[in-house]
Amino acid sequence: MKTIFEKSVPGRRAVWFEPAREAAPADAVPEGRRRRTPPRLPELAEVDILRHYVAMSQRNYSIASGPYPLGSCTMKYNPVVNEAVAALPGFASLHPRQPAATVQGALRLMVELEAALCEITGMDAFTLQPAAGAQGELTGMLIVRAYHRARGEGGQRTQVLVPDSAHGTNPATAAMAGFEVVAVPSDRRGNVDVAALRARASERTAGLMLTNPNTLGVFDDGIEEIAAIVHEAGGLVYYDGANLNPILGVARPGDMGFDLVHLNLHKTFSTPHGGGGPGAGPVGVKDFLRPYLPGPRPVRLAAREGQEEYGLEPPSESSIGRVRSFYGNFLVLVRAYAYILAQGGEGLRRVAEDAVLAANYLAHELGPDYPLAYDRRPMHEFVVSTAALKRETGVRALDLAKGMCDEGVHPPTVYFPLTVEEAMMVEPTETEAVENLDRLAAAFRRVAEIARTDPERLRTAPHRTPAARLDEARATRHPDLRYRPGLSLPERDPQAAPAGAAAPPA
Amino acid sequence: MSYLAHTADDRRRMLERLDVADVSDLFADVPESVRLGRPLRLPPGLSEAALVRRMASLAEANRGTDRLVCFLGGGATDRFIPALVREVVGRAEFLTAYTPYQAEISQGTLQAIWEFQSMMAELTGMDVAQASMYDGASAVAEAALLAASATGRSRVVALRSVDPQSRAVLRTYAAGRGLEVVEVGDRGDGRADLDALAAAVDDATCAVIVADPNFFGVIEAAPEVAEVAHRHGALCVAQVDPVALAVLTPPGEWGADVAVGEGQPLGIPLAYGGPYLGFFAVREALVRRLPGRLAGATYDARGERGFALTFQTREQHIRRERATSNICTNQALLALAASVYLASLGPQGLREAAERSLALAHAAARRIAALPGYRLANEAPFFDEFAVRAPVPAERVQATLLRHGLLGGSDLGEDYPERRGELLFAVTEARTEEEVDRLVAALEEAGA
Amino acid sequence: MHPTDRRYTKEHEWIRPEGEEAVVGITDYAQNQLGDVVFVELPAVGRELRRGEAFGVVESVKSVADLYAPVGGTVVAVNEALASAPEAVNRSPYEEGWMIRIRPSAPGELEELMDGAAYERHVQAEAGA
Structure with missing residues (x-):
């Protein structure tokens, strides 16, 4: 479809403003600093702007379209009531510099959310400031660094241990916090290889980053030993909360030996992903790490005249400092708190149970072409390898995924974790009804069948989607990263066969 | 409120397919020693109606820019949203x-x-x-x-x-x-x-x-x-x-x-x-x-x-x-x-918003500087935010403004000790001449 | 299968002697493993390389690989054409897709590398693993 710039007609207008009754003095903007060339922003009538974006929305798959079993992403239903409460003017219209007396409800909400997150994770305090999971990780690693420095061991503890199955943000974060990354291999059951961990843990170890259940979807039952090894070496144990969903109300990182955690409110606590953001990545710590938290933090002050009073507590002297402006992604926090209130303690445990049940059921229904990479009972997600199918048919996991798009469902995560050949990582979540799980299973089985009967169709898939397979190599070799009149790519490739003709095989 | 889809019957059928007696069997890998072993200490779940009431009561405990006129800036700006x-x-x-x-x-x-x-x-x-x-x-x-x-x-x-x-x-x-x-x-x-x-x-x-x-x-x-x-x-x-x-x-x-x-x-x-x-x-x-x-x-x-x-x-x-x-x-x-937003305003609308902000801010600054005891903190060109020195402490000015339903004048001294008492105001295109009148009048009262 | 006029490394670089100098690139097997090459980062001319030192990077859409010097020496030229046409590495890994030309500092190092037949065994072993 056309871009909004290609629909622009000079002079068309939508929103306008009355001029001020009194114009600004002529010299308000210094000579030489007044913009002479206006930005080439699009000019459209309002109805055409609306239609442009509606047409674009129709070219998007979303949770509102159907199941979205992306492993490690926890694409659960985003309750619409949360959108309604987040839009309340009493939340959405608050300026972050308002006096505390005018934002008591907002402060109270954050204090209550913090308490709920502490209870859920077994931690003692949280900062709600980090804007996303990756920023939460950075916050956590900077806390680890500050802790060792305060003990006079900053110069010595330069290494962070990261399992080879970890999400890419873990090593990237450790590097950003100034650490050297030391990879720890997995054992044959998909757990951290304890002997290898022991060999790598030393007086240079600052900490270990781990998610449990891990990225292979299995619960590492050696967790207590793992935590003990790192602690004995003098390091801290960091919990990446990407996979908290299946242990809600069942087990808590704080009881497994973790010293600090980050959570992904946009995963576990149902806030929408928005096509890639905003999220929120609060970081929780045990008491001994509390001084290092970023600030200011919302707190309950002493009750005054029987009324609860809330305020903002400045960070302590040892704080790592700010990671984001103001207090974090407040409206994301509102949605997450609404979710927790709606579920209640019992409800959260139900979430974990149904998430694990759904993943086990789906894994079972996929059939022999999708063997588990580790033959163990999965938790909320599972990893299969389609290496055998590839050897037989030449069809790659990527092609199977593209084929699933044609089946009308979203494919799983592919090629992650990196340690599994032709990996597919599947996380159905607890909000998909059994018919939807059956529909997903049928789509998996169907593309495996096509791999045998008509592999070419998968290699050139998808065929029924808003766009056919995109030439990603071209996008990088010949970058076209913004609209430039006369220079950007035309809507149709002048070198391609005329529209309507059979597409040539890729 | 539950967003779960399964009925008791669905769960039973799924477990049967898996040849598993109870859902707790699926958690066998979680060692007993790390299990919580008690319910989470959180209040029971709420119905949608009760949830909305609860969240609305938290929202109503705030007074935002829907009820107060905002002249605050400093990293967040109250602009009109189409x-x-x-x-x-x-x-x-x-x-x-x-x-x-x-x-x-x-x-x-x-x-x-x-x-x-x-x-x-x-x-x-x-x-x-x-x-x-x-x-x-x-x-x-x-x-x-x-x-x-x-x-x-x-x-x-x-x-x-x-x-x-x-x-x-x-x-x-x-x-x-x-x-x-x-x-x-x-x-x-x-x-x-x-x-x-x-x-x-x-x-x-x-x-x-x-x-x-x-x-x-x-x-x-x-x-x-x-x-x-x-x-x-x-x-x-x-x-x-x-x-x-x-x-x-x-x-x-x-x-x-x-x-x-x-x-x-x-x-x-x-x-x-x-x-x-x-x-x-x-x-x-x-x-x-x-x-x-x-x-x-x-x-x-x-x-x-x-x-x-x-x-x-x-x-x-x-x-x-x-x-x-x-x-x-x-x-x-x-x-x-x-x-x-940018498509809705287009080049002309964005320019109008900027010009209106520039004009209203300059009118406000000129009038505030003319009030007894007030002056602009900086003799330099500005866009739509400016700092003011008041004849009285910042807290007094802020409190007076709030009494008149106005938000404004954050104290630069929080971040710049040498500028303690300088008040930062933002005047955007979302403001009106009448609101500027109210601001000027309230500042005059605070300074008296 | 692999050109016999050159030597190979375990990291899938080839090196072809030309008088006092030698030309370096990556093998057909390597370009195949990478997929569509979209970017090649090469060193400055004049840089001194130690044997085994990373001298550049080759990127496909979704992977990155370091390039290692097969022998020590001085970089005397780089293939400037790859900046605008990195696809040459896929199309012609042994000729058009060459990467750097170096003057080896210890020519004896070249003899320690694999010949075509040994490299073929190495590739077989790696693919079977």
Whole structure:
């Protein structure tokens, strides 16, 4: 479809403003600093702007379209009531510099959310400031660094241990916090290889980053030993909360030996992903790490005249400092708190149970072409390898995924974790009804069948989607990263066969 | 409220298929010793009706800019938001999509990102803008990291007139990478002290960071700052206000190498500080060093133009510890809001918003400065924020304003001890002449 | 199967002597493993390389690989054409897709590398693993 710039007609207008009754003095903007060339922003009538974006929305798959079993992403239903409460003017219209007396409800909400997150994770305090999971990780690693420095061991503890199955943000974060990354291999059951961990843990170890259940979807039952090894070496144990969903109300990182955690409110606590953001990545710590938290933090002050009073507590002297402006992604926090209130303690445990049940059921229904990479009972997600199918048919996991798009469902995560050949990582979540799980299973089985009967169709898939397979190599070799009149790519490739003709095989 | 789909019968049938007696058997790998063994101590779940009542009561315990007239600025701006923005951003197809990894079924999100990149490149006058950052503050910090890696140097010079929260985030990030941050003050009138700057920048400096307008609202000597940076081979990083760019020469014209800023003024609610939107634009030569997502146009197998994420090898999921940043999300939904905002206003509407802000702010400043005991803190040109010295303590002014239903006058002394008692006001196009009258009258009362 | 006029490394670089100098690139097997090459980062001319030192990077859409010097020496030229046409590495890994030309500092190092037949065994072993 056309871009909004290609629909622009000079002079068309939508929103306008009355001029001020009194114009600004002529010299308000210094000579030489007044913009002479206006930005080439699009000019459209309002109805055409609306239609442009509606047409674009129709070219998007979303949770509102159907199941979205992306492993490690926890694409659960985003309750619409949360959108309604987040839009309340009493939340959405608050300026972050308002006096505390005018934002008591907002402060109270954050204090209550913090308490709920502490209870859920077994931690003692949280900062709600980090804007996303990756920023939460950075916050956590900077806390680890500050802790060792305060003990006079900053110069010595330069290494962070990261399992080879970890999400890419873990090593990237450790590097950003100034650490050297030391990879720890997995054992044959998909757990951290304890002997290898022991060999790598030393007086240079600052900490270990781990998610449990891990990225292979299995619960590492050696967790207590793992935590003990790192602690004995003098390091801290960091919990990446990407996979908290299946242990809600069942087990808590704080009881497994973790010293600090980050959570992904946009995963576990149902806030929408928005096509890639905003999220929120609060970081929780045990008491001994509390001084290092970023600030200011919302707190309950002493009750005054029987009324609860809330305020903002400045960070302590040892704080790592700010990671984001103001207090974090407040409206994301509102949605997450609404979710927790709606579920209640019992409800959260139900979430974990149904998430694990759904993943086990789906894994079972996929059939022999999708063997588990580790033959163990999965938790909320599972990893299969389609290496055998590839050897037989030449069809790659990527092609199977593209084929699933044609089946009308979203494919799983592919090629992650990196340690599994032709990996597919599947996380159905607890909000998909059994018919939807059956529909997903049928789509998996169907593309495996096509791999045998008509592999070419998968290699050139998808065929029924808003766009056919995109030439990603071209996008990088010949970058076209913004609209430039006369220079950007035309809507149709002048070198391609005329529209309507059979597409040539890729 | 339960968002679970299974009936008791569904669960029973699924367990039967798995040949498992009870759902607890699925948790066999969780050692008994780490189990919680008790219910979570959280209140019982609420019905939707009860949930809405509960959340509404928390919301009603606040008094926001829907009930108070906002003259606060300092990193968050109360601008008018067209209805179209909410309409588009609320569409579930955008709201509930994931990061567009499967490009063929994510063309809506990808095209929206590409159009956002285009608009931000236009607005800033830079060659390329990426898909967005968490907020303006982390964008400043990431710009410093980019400059360090591009120049192989490790000293960052930031003007003290750059937003204090951005400088705080910069210090946090810089500590991780081992960068040194040096700050340079102003001449007392809010504009950069160029002599002090020239003395601070050396051949080990990777970046000079300048805000235009700066935190005091002052239009900076930005081109001169860029010149000092370039004299020593450092990059000039500009933190800019996207609406001000309708009337001010953009950083791409005056020599910045990286332009970043807070995108909240572009149609994003104040929301007590977030979620907001960082933007990040660079000169062509720096494209491969960009943090975060980038969308590019390409063709599909049918020869139709489409969009895909590009230059992904910069990113953490491929380069791991050698990535340009650990950032993984962008703020796609807010970038969409900004795009709809900019499309709704167009070049003319944006200019009208900027001119109206400029005019109302100057009228307000002139009248406040004429009140007994009041004066402008800085004798320098400004856009739509300005600092005022009052004849009475800041708290008294703020309290009087609040009594009259007005928000304004944050105390610069919180971040600049030498400016204690200076009050920062923002007057945007969302204000009216009558509201300015009320502000002036309330200030007169406070000063009496 | 692999050109016999050159030597190979375990990391899938080839090196072809030309008088006092030698040309370096990556093998057909390597380009195949990478997929569509979209970017090649090469060193500055004049840089001194130690044997085994990373001298550049080759990127495909979704992977990155370091390039290692097969022998020590001085970089005397780089293939500038790859900046605008990195696809040459896929199309013609042994000729058009060459990467750097170096003047080896210890020519004896070249003899320690694999010949075509040994490299073929190495590739077989790696693919079977």
